[in-house]
Each structure stands twice: as structure tokens, then as C-alpha cells.
Amino acid sequence: MIYYFRDPNRDPVEDVVDIGRKLRSLGAPMEAYKILKAEAEVLKNNKMYREYWHRRYFSFAFAALGYPTDAIELELRQDIEELKIHREFFPYLPLFLNILGSILHVYRRKYREANEIYEEALASILSMQEDEFENVTIDRKYHWAVRLIINNYIDSLFHIEDRTEEEENRLLGLFELLETQGEGTSYAVTLSQLNLAEYYAYKGDKRYKDVLKKLHHIKDRELVRHIVPASIRIKAIYYSRVGNFKKSLVLILESLKKSKYYGNTLEETIVMESAMDIFKRVTAQFSAVQKREFFTHTPIFKYLLKVQAAKDTYLGKEHAKNVSILARRLGEILGLDGEELEILEFAGLLHDVGKLYIPWFTLNKVTPLDDEDWEIIKIHPVKGAEMLENLGMWREAEAVRNHHERVDGSGYPLGKSELNILDEIVGISDLFDAAVSPSRRYKAHKSKDELIRDLLKGEPFKFSAVVLNALRQAVDRGLA
CATH class of the missing domain: 1.25.40 (Serine Threonine Protein Phosphatase 5, Tetratricopeptide repeat)
Structure with a gap:
């Protein structure tokens, strides 16, 4: 379907927003983003600018329900600057600002920066007349938009634990402002x-x-x-x-x-x-060890592992456990201490927990992934690390963040080459289990011996010699 929508010579599709909503309901909000983005370009080519901005708005709205990448955020910011210049379509500005605010406060956890954006969105929409807004934005209602901005602003303020007196007063003022709005949807x-x-x-x-x-x-x-x-x-x-x-x-x-x-x-x-x-x-008063032990003995931990396995249908429910076991065994071969072994075991179990933030459809797409899909896939180490950092598990978070990095700089998300031993062990354990899995998605699976030969073939190596040697020992001894 996306290939049809990306054809610049086709006619506009009248019910494209409804198609996007159906895709969203099926767990494919990023596909909705793509077709609305493509539709907007067709409308722009046909000089249908009012409809163009309408479809652009919906494309970003759907992206905010999936995972808005840095590239999408940049697109949105560029559109906002363009709307500030083109006064004819200025009524769309508060809608676009509201989406940017939601990206910053929900996905980036930058609450005070988001609040500045919401403040700007609120000021811009309150400067308009109701009919001025609705005559341009096609099917968006004025009081609905005001309520939406206020509610998102309130939610962002909630997340600031150390609110200043000014922020607390603003929060109360926003609740009062809500009372002045019409019925709304x-x-x-x-x-x-x-x-x-x-x-x-x-x-x-x-x-x-x-x-x-x-x-x-x-x-x-x-x-x-x-x-x-x-x-x-x-x-x-x-x-x-x-x-x-x-x-x-x-x-x-x-x-x-x-x-x-x-x-x-x-x-x-x-x-x-x-x-x-x-x-x-x-767990505010717990040590790092106590936090890890407490977390692993709660039902939520087991539930997260269950959902993680269910969402990644290609690697299956055993992948996290296999990585955890192999990581610990490699650590034992290398003579690491007990605390480091515990970190390896825990990080191995949760190395892919960031995939919980990736839309189901994107993670299990049966057609080839495009560049936008890959950009979303590549955020999972970052989101997993952020989750553990928020819990105060810093060393575990570092191993999760870096498990797709490689010592030759060819990995992601940052292309780092200076990695510690724990990062490498979790990374090679993940690569090994995925590569030998019969259900491997992106490439044909390999035998264990074939994989070892490939990893040792030619320089620069993707892992350090000591880690490669440990994996070879594990395979030779039947531990992998």
C-alpha cells in the first residue's frame, strides 16, 4: 500500500485520514504516518495547500502514537517555522506545537522544554477567533484544540517533581482555564x-x-x-x-x-x-544491588519479559533467557567477579526491553524495512537504557545501551568503538543467539561453527580478541 501512496503522479485519496485511523487501530501508527506524509506531498504538488497542511498535521499526530524519531521531530520543527512565516495557514501552528510538546514530554522526558512549547501553543490559539481557526483547519474544532493543549500541558507539569511556586500556580490556572471552555468532544x-x-x-x-x-x-x-x-x-x-x-x-x-x-x-x-x-x-533508598534484586522478584518484571517476547515474534520467548545465560557463562570463562556476573545476567534478560516502545507492526513487519523503520528499530537500546537509568541501575543500563555497538565503530546507535567488557559480552551473546536462531528475520541463520568462522574472518574485528576467544571456548565446551 505504501508504494501506491508514494507515487507522486497519482490522484489525491479523499478518505486517507480514515485509512490512517484504521492502521493506527491495527497497531501500525507509523504506516499511517507514512501514507499521510506521502499524501501531503501529492496535495502540495497539486497546489492544494490547505489540504496539504491538514494531512501534514495528521501525519505527525499518527507518528506521536507510534514512535516519533529525531528525524520526524526535525521535520515537525521545520514545519512549525514555515507556519510562522505563512500567516494564511497560521491556525495550524498551535496544533503542530501541541504535537511537538507531546513528543518532548512523553518520549523525551523534557518537561520544562515541553511546557515552553505548550505555552506558545496556548498563546497562539487563544489569540485567534473560533471561526478563524475552524475555517482553515477543516475538521478541527477550536474548543477541542484548546482543551487538548491545556490537558497535555497539565500532564507535562505533573511529571515535574520539584515544581516551583510559579509552575504550581500555572497548573492550577490551567485547570481554571479548562472550566471556561465549551463542551468539547x-x-x-x-x-x-x-x-x-x-x-x-x-x-x-x-x-x-x-x-x-x-x-x-x-x-x-x-x-x-x-x-x-x-x-x-x-x-x-x-x-x-x-x-x-x-x-x-x-x-x-x-x-x-x-x-x-x-x-x-x-x-x-x-x-x-x-x-x-x-x-x-x-526503591529510592535502595542500593544498586538491592534495586536489581527487588525488581527481578516482582510480577512486573516477569510481565515485561512476557510482553517483550510476545512483541518480538521472530526471535521468540527464549531469546532473552538464552542471551542472559550465555552472557553469564562468557563472564565466568573470563573470570569476572560475582557482581559483574549478576549485571551480565540481568542486562542479558532486559537487553531488548526497549522494544516495548516500538510499535508492534514495525517490529514484526513481514515486508522489507525501509529507512524510517530502521531508525525506529535502532532506538530500542536507548529506550531500554533510559528505563534502567530511571530505576538507578546505571551499569546494567550501560550494557543495554551499548549491546549493538561494535569495537570497529560499525554498530548503533552512536557508532562507538570504546566499549567495556560487559557491553561486548551482552552484545556478542545477543548476536550469537539471534544468528543461530532458525527464525532469524533479517538474514539466513547460521550454524554455531559457521558463525565463529565469520566473526574471526578478516579485520577489523567487531569484537575484541578476548571476547571472541571466550565465545569460541563456550562453543567448543558445549556451553553455547
Whole structure:
């Protein structure tokens, strides 16, 4: 389908936004982004500029429900600068700014930078008349847009633990501003109620329950799929704030399970981040060793491994365990100490946990991956490392971040060549298990001996001699 949409000589497709919505519902938001982006170019070639900006908006909106890469963020920023110049389509500016704000606060965790963007978006839309906005933006309603920006701004402020007095006053002012808006859509009103409940939950205020009760009557399927995990997540936040960490952990696990969309929807990402924040709060006084032991003995740890295996259908459920076992055995061959062996075992299990942030469709695509797909795939070491860093597991995070780096500089995400021994061990264990797996996706699988020969063939080597020798010993001794 994408090849058809990328044909610059075709006619515009009238219902392309509906096609994008269906792809989003199927767990393929990045495919929706691609076809809307391609459709926008066709409209631009036909000098249909109003429709062009409409499709550009939806392309970025769908990307924000998948994984907005750095390249997509750059595209968005360039469009924002263009909208500031072309006053004819200025009403689209707050919509584009709102998406940029959501990327910064949900995916980059840059809350104060996001708040500056939301402030600009809010100022720009409040400077317009309702009909001025709606006459240009085709099917976007003014009060819906205002509510959406305010709600996202509120959510970003929630995540700043050390809010200043000015930020706290701004938060309260935003709630007051919401009250002045029109009826809004069901989604916008629901989001407002959830934000108010979350505000009370963060304060440890039981009034969050009264707010959530107002949402019980909603039957719309799409809204329910959002409300259910969000409501449970808010309860988990409340119990973490009042010190009932046991109940908080049970609830956040339930919230993760209730996130029904496959792929990395915005809701799944928010629930995941809340889960990590609660763990961080629970283990604030723990040492790194205690954090690792606590984390590995919780049901959430097992659930994350289960979801990780389910999402990566090509390598299957045994891959993480195989990498963990082999990494520890290589460490033992190299004479590493007990703490380093524990780090290897843990990092091996979670080396691909960042794939939880990759849309299901992209991760399991049956057609060849394009450049945009590869850029998304390559973020998984970074996202996995960020998750562990947020939990205070710095050495484990470093091994996860670098497991696709190679000593000849040919790896990703940064092309680093200076790696420590733990990075290399996790990396070669991952490569080995993937390469010999019959279900290997991108290349034909190899025998163990064939892989060893390939790794030792020619220079520069991708791994240091000591690590390659350890792997060869493991294969010779039947340990791999």
C-alpha cells in the first residue's frame, strides 16, 4: 500500500485520514504516518495547500502514537517555522506545537522544554477567533484544540517533581482555564477529567475517586480502552503517594495488562513511564544491588519479559533467557567477579526491553524495512537504557545501551568503538543467539561453527580478541 501512496503522479485519496485511523487501530501508527506524509506531498504538488497542511498535521499526530524519531521531530520543527512565516495557514501552528510538546514530554522526558512549547501553543490559539481557526483547519474544532493543549500541558507539569511556586500556580490556572471552555468532544472532556483525577492522586487526595466515578457511564469503546488503564494507573499513583507501595505495584501491573493496544500507543507509553516512576519512588533508598534484586522478584518484571517476547515474534520467548545465560557463562570463562556476573545476567534478560516502545507492526513487519523503520528499530537500546537509568541501575543500563555497538565503530546507535567488557559480552551473546536462531528475520541463520568462522574472518574485528576467544571456548565446551 505504501508504494501506491508514494507515487507522486497519482490522484489525491479523499478518505486517507480514515485509512490512517484504521492502521493506527491495527497497531501500525507509523504506516499511517507514512501514507499521510506521502499524501501531503501529492496535495502540495497539486497546489492544494490547505489540504496539504491538514494531512501534514495528521501525519505527525499518527507518528506521536507510534514512535516519533529525531528525524520526524526535525521535520515537525521545520514545519512549525514555515507556519510562522505563512500567516494564511497560521491556525495550524498551535496544533503542530501541541504535537511537538507531546513528543518532548512523553518520549523525551523534557518537561520544562515541553511546557515552553505548550505555552506558545496556548498563546497562539487563544489569540485567534473560533471561526478563524475552524475555517482553515477543516475538521478541527477550536474548543477541542484548546482543551487538548491545556490537558497535555497539565500532564507535562505533573511529571515535574520539584515544581516551583510559579509552575504550581500555572497548573492550577490551567485547570481554571479548562472550566471556561465549551463542551468539547467526548475525548477532550474525558482527558480533562482524568487529568483532574491524576492531580488529586499526585497530592494523595482521595477526591480522585469522585472524579473517576464521573467516567463510569461512558460506553464508547475507544474511550473505554483509554479510560480503563488510565484510571487504574491513577489509582496506582495515589497509593504510591500515600505510602502503600505494595498495592501501588499491584495496580500498575494491572494497568499495564489493561493497555489493550498492540504496538506503542501513547497510552501504553504513559503507563510504562508511570510504572517506572513508581518503582523509582519505591526503591529510592535502595542500593544498586538491592534495586536489581527487588525488581527481578516482582510480577512486573516477569510481565515485561512476557510482553517483550510476545512483541518480538521472530526471535521468540527464549531469546532473552538464552542471551542472559550465555552472557553469564562468557563472564565466568573470563573470570569476572560475582557482581559483574549478576549485571551480565540481568542486562542479558532486559537487553531488548526497549522494544516495548516500538510499535508492534514495525517490529514484526513481514515486508522489507525501509529507512524510517530502521531508525525506529535502532532506538530500542536507548529506550531500554533510559528505563534502567530511571530505576538507578546505571551499569546494567550501560550494557543495554551499548549491546549493538561494535569495537570497529560499525554498530548503533552512536557508532562507538570504546566499549567495556560487559557491553561486548551482552552484545556478542545477543548476536550469537539471534544468528543461530532458525527464525532469524533479517538474514539466513547460521550454524554455531559457521558463525565463529565469520566473526574471526578478516579485520577489523567487531569484537575484541578476548571476547571472541571466550565465545569460541563456550562453543567448543558445549556451553553455547
